[in-house]
Amino acid sequence: MSGTRASTGWDGSAWLRRPLAVLLLALATGCATTNGSDPRDPLEGFNRSMYAFNDAFDEAIGKPVANAYKSTLPDPVRGWVRNFFGNIGDLYIGLNNLLQGKPADTVNDWARFAFNTIFGVVGINDVASEMGLEKHNEDFGQTFGRWGAASGAYIVWPLLGPSTVRDSAGGLLDSYFDPVRRHDPVDARNFAVLLRAVGQRADLLDASRILEEAALDRYIFQRDAYLQRRRGLIYDGNPPRESPSSRVRDDVPVQAAPAAPAGSDRQFDEPAADGTLPGRVSVLYEPRQPANYAAVLAASARVGQ
Amino acid sequence: MKPLAGLRAAAAAAAATGALLAGAAAAQAITPPDVLVKSVTLEVVEIVKHDKDIQAGDRRKVIELIDAKVVPHFNFTAMTASALGTHWGKADAEQKARLTNEFRTLMVRTYASSIAAYRNQRFDFRPLRAKPTDTDVTVNVRVLQPGTEAVKIDYDMEKTARGWKVWDVRVADISLTANYRTEFANVVRESGVDGLIKTLRAKNDRVTERTPVAGGERK
Numbered sequence: 001m002s003g004t005r006a007s008t009g010w011d012g013s014a015w016l017r018r019p020l021a022v023l024l025l026a027l028a029t030g031c032a033t034t035n036g037s038d039p040r041d042p043l044e045g046f047n048r049s050m051y052a053f054n055d056a057f058d059e060a061i062g063k064p065v066a067n068a069y070k071s072t073l074p075d076p077v078r079g080w081v082r083n084f085f086g087n088i089g090d091l092y093i094g095l096n097n098l099l100q101g102k103p104a105d106t107v108n109d110w111a112r113f114a115f116n117t118i119f120g121v122v123g124i125n126d127v128a129s130e131m132g133l134e135k136h137n138e139d140f141g142q143t144f145g146r147w148g149a150a151s152g153a154y155i156v157w158p159l160l161g162p163s164t165v166r167d168s169a170g171g172l173l174d175s176y177f178d179p180v181r182r183h184d185p186v187d188a189r190n191f192a193v194l195l196r197a198v199g200q201r202a203d204l205l206d207a208s209r210i211l212e213e214a215a216l217d218r219y220i221f222q223r224d225a226y227l228q229r230r231r232g233l234i235y236d237g238n239p240p241r242e243s244p245s246s247r248v249r250d251d252v253p254v255q256a257a258p259a260a261p262a263g264s265d266r267q268f269d270e271p272a273a274d275g276t277l278p279g280r281v282s283v284l285y286e287p288r289q290p291a292n293y294a295a296v297l298a299a300s301a302r303v304g305q
Numbered sequence: 306m307k308p309l310a311g312l313r314a315a316a317a318a319a320a321a322t323g324a325l326l327a328g329a330a331a332a333q334a335i336t337p338p339d340v341l342v343k344s345v346t347l348e349v350v351e352i353v354k355h356d357k358d359i360q361a362g363d364r365r366k367v368i369e370l371i372d373a374k375v376v377p378h379f380n381f382t383a384m385t386a387s388a389l390g391t392h393w394g395k396a397d398a399e400q401k402a403r404l405t406n407e408f409r410t411l412m413v414r415t416y417a418s419s420i421a422a423y424r425n426q427r428f429d430f431r432p433l434r435a436k437p438t439d440t441d442v443t444v445n446v447r448v449l450q451p452g453t454e455a456v457k458i459d460y461d462m463e464k465t466a467r468g469w470k471v472w473d474v475r476v477a478d479i480s481l482t483a484n485y486r487t488e489f490a491n492v493v494r495e496s497g498v499d500g501l502i503k504t505l506r507a508k509n510d511r512v513t514e515r516t517p518v519a520g521g522e523r524k
Contacts, residue, residue, distance in 0.1 A: 037491075038487065082453065086453060129449075134454070134455070135453060135454040135455070136454060137454045203453075206418075206419075206421075206422035207422075209418065209422075210415060210418045210419055210422065213414060213415060213418050213512055214411070214414075214415040214418075215488070216485075216488045216489075216492065216504060216505075216508055217488050217491070220487050220488050220491070221484060221485075221488060224483070224484045224486075224487055224488075225479045225484055228478055228479045228480060228483060228484065229477055229478055229479050231478065232475075232477065232478020232479070233478070237457055237478060239478060
């Protein structure tokens with residue numbers, strides 16, 4: 001399979017040879033060291049080798065190109081690029097909200113598209129946000145999650161990065177419905193897809209540097225962050241969460257308030273949507289709390305005295 | 306006899322004053338959690354905007370700022386315990402203190418990097434949805450940026466005698482403490498609690514080497 005990967009690359013480019021070598025090496029070593037200790041990540045050996053490949057690719061090509069993009073184009077211009085693609089994205093974000101039974105959000109998303117396309121000069125200005133029409137984040141993976149599909153195994157794809165079985169299936173539909181990928185002629189399409197990717201990478205330069213600083217094991221850090229993030233997105237930012245303190249201290253009432261929708265703009269459809277959400281998604285990633293949290297509280301109280 | 310009585314009175318007065326001061330401090334400390342988050346955030350952002358050294362990338366100064374303004378409102382023991390999960394119980398008191406110290410350093414460094422990445426985004430402080438009697442709340446803040454959806458930052462806070470303390474931060478639904486749980490568990494399984502302390506320490510030293518920080522909390 002590594003062979004097919006290699007043959008799809010540009011031929012003979014010196015700057016591509018290094019990541020490919022890393023990929024081959026990683027495949028050779030990575031597959032042998034599957035420890036599979038995490039039930040969410042049975043493909044850890046494969047995933048780690050893909051991660052190593054992506055990381056090498058990013059170091060060799062992704063980051064330098066993104067840095068060049070960032071230093072060449074002034075801030076407002078990069079904003080136009082971001083808004084332009086974001087505006088196109090609102091079309092299928094709205095579609096997904098419709099499929100998730102949130103027609104009010106769909107109206108919001110498509111109104112965004114209409115206003116930004118007409119008054120925002122083909123979407124390069126995000127006037128809709130200033131009008132109070134909030135930008136959403138939806139895709140088919142989230143729609144499947146909303147419908148009750150479990151995420152399945154974690155998968156790292158070459159170049160595309162972290163995903164799961166469910167999100168990969170969703171990603172196929174995403175790219176099918178992606179107006180940019182359906183655009184003709186091919187040259188303009190390729191340019192647009194590339195520009196969008198570079199712009200997105202450039203927007204993540206700060207975040208990826210912070211990740212490098214924060215993580216002990218970047219693979220695990222990225223994986224767990226991805227899984228937490230996706231879970232949050234499926235619940236539209238209000239994933240069920242148990243408060244450890246309310247567990248320990250019986251006199252504290254059950255925390256209904258913090259779990260309530262954060263966005264007051266969503267209070268109309270949220271309760272119904274919450275009710276239809278499948279329980280098993282939450283079981284998989286429910287944060288485990290220290291068994292001895294009482295001792296923790298006691299310890300922290302002592303520190304405070 | 307007399308001087309002793311005087312001494313006793315002085316001691317009583319001192320104790321009373323102490324109690325009074327403590328009482329005053331306690332009354333002062335209970336700022337509502339949402340007000341606290343808002344005032345600290347805006348204060349830090351204001352300083353970052355106007356400090357030329359920080360603008361020029363002086364990390365030491367950012368860390369000093371965080372130590373002074375932000376750290377007092379965090380319960381790092383609870384954060385560390387949450388990050389360790391069930392392994393927290395395996396650590397003795399001294400190990401717990403050292404773990405907390407290293408984790409605090411790591412958190413402060415990470416926070417310093419995110420402040421360095423601040424680009425004049427606007428904040429939307431969401432109204433607190435809690436009853437006045439609640440002692441465990443989540444404060445929602447959203448960082449607004451045109452063209453992409455807002456980034457949610459949730460502070461899980463707990464009421465203590467010393468005011469409201471943050472025990473977890475979730476950025477875009479990614480809980481910081483939960484995100485370390487698997488990593489920490491792996492290290493503890495392989496090399497024990499001391500191994501984790503060593504790993505964290507090495508990690509902090511590496512970051513320090515790259516970006517020299519004088520006057521850090523650990524010598």
